[in-house]
Amino acid sequence: MTSRRFRFIPFTIAQDLTAWPEYAAQCVSGDESDCGEKSGWKGHPDGVEKWMKEHTRQTLHLRYRRLFADYAEFDAPEDFDPSKVIRGETIEHSRALDAPRPALALERARATP
Numbered sequence: 001m002t003s004r005r006f007r008f009i010p011f012t013i014a015q016d017l018t019a020w021p022e023y024a025a026q027c028v029s030g031d032e033s034d035c036g037e038k039s040g041w042k043g044h045p046d047g048v049e050k051w052m053k054e055h056t057r058q059t060l061h062l063r064y065r066r067l068f069a070d071y072a073e074f075d076a077p078e079d080f081d082p083s084k085v086i087r088g089e090t091i092e093h094s095r096a097l098d099a100p101r102p103a104l105a106l107e108r109a110r111a112t113p
């Protein structure tokens with residue numbers, strides 16, 4: 001029987017500074033169902049707040065769900081050699097939860113008995 005050993009490579013996750021974050025809001029005012037009006041994605045929170053104030057002025061709706069989105073990317077350690085990663089291998093979710101963090105990529109190697 002073959003056993004497998006997984007080695008984790010310590011990646012870090014960082015915001016992708018080449019892409020601007022985005023902000024939005026959705027009106028969730030309403031008694032039986034939410035209003036549902038959306039601001040659309042804005043490049044700055046001020047644009048969202050301006051939309052919320054205008055929507056409140058028009059409707060007297062007072063409750064909003066605010067959203068934030070950005071892009072993130074993995075930064076590999078300087079000594080990371082992608083040729084040593086065996087692609088296509090994944091680990092079971094339950095095993096992933098046991099993994100030390102940060103640890104998001106893996107290399108599989110046959111274990112020596």
Ligand SMILES: [Zn+2]
Nearest residue numbers: 027035037061
């Ligand atoms: Zn509304």
